[in-house]
Amino acid sequence: MAGAVTNRQVLWAAFVGLVGFFIGGKGSGSSGAIVGATWGASIGYGLGSIFDQKQATKWVLIYWVATLGLLGPFPALLVAAVPRPHISDASLTLAGALGAISGALLGLLAGTLHLRRLRRKA
Numbered sequence: 001m002a003g004a005v006t007n008r009q010v011l012w013a014a015f016v017g018l019v020g021f022f023i024g025g026k027g028s029g030s031s032g033a034i035v036g037a038t039w040g041a042s043i044g045y046g047l048g049s050i051f052d053q054k055q056a057t058k059w060v061l062i063y064w065v066a067t068l069g070l071l072g073p074f075p076a077l078l079v080a081a082v083p084r085p086h087i088s089d090a091s092l093t094l095a096g097a098l099g100a101i102s103g104a105l106l107g108l109l110a111g112t113l114h115l116r117r118l119r120r121k122a
Contacts, residue, residue, distance in 0.1 A: 008052045009045055010048070013042075014044070017037045017044055020036035022036070024036020024037065024039070046063050046066055050067065056118035060111055061108070061111035061114075063111070064111030064114065065108050067107060068104060069107055072102050073099040077092060080095035
């Protein structure tokens with residue numbers, strides 16, 4: 001059945017959502033925990049969808065772009081904030097936005113390669 005949610009997607013979403021819950025809760029309390037869990041579950045669902053692809057559909061490209069676009073701000077913020085302890089909010093926002101854009105572009109590349117590989121198998 002096309003479009004059905006699989007166990008792999010649910011498990012990835014639950015596990016990464018739990019990780020996001022703890023990271024967000026540690027950083028910002030209860031509101032951070034909710035945002036972190038939602039953010040993590042979205043990344044986990046995307047990863048589960050990527051690893052669950054067996055047929056060549058354009059959805060794999062969308063999953064790659066969205067997942068890496070959501071994942072990109074985290075390392076970008078770490079790279080921007082760790083060397084400078086007193087960084088401004090504007091600089092953090094810019095770093096997060098650039099991380100999201102970079103992640104989406106990397107997702108476009110990875111998704112294109114993955115889609116091409118799936119089409120060769122079929």
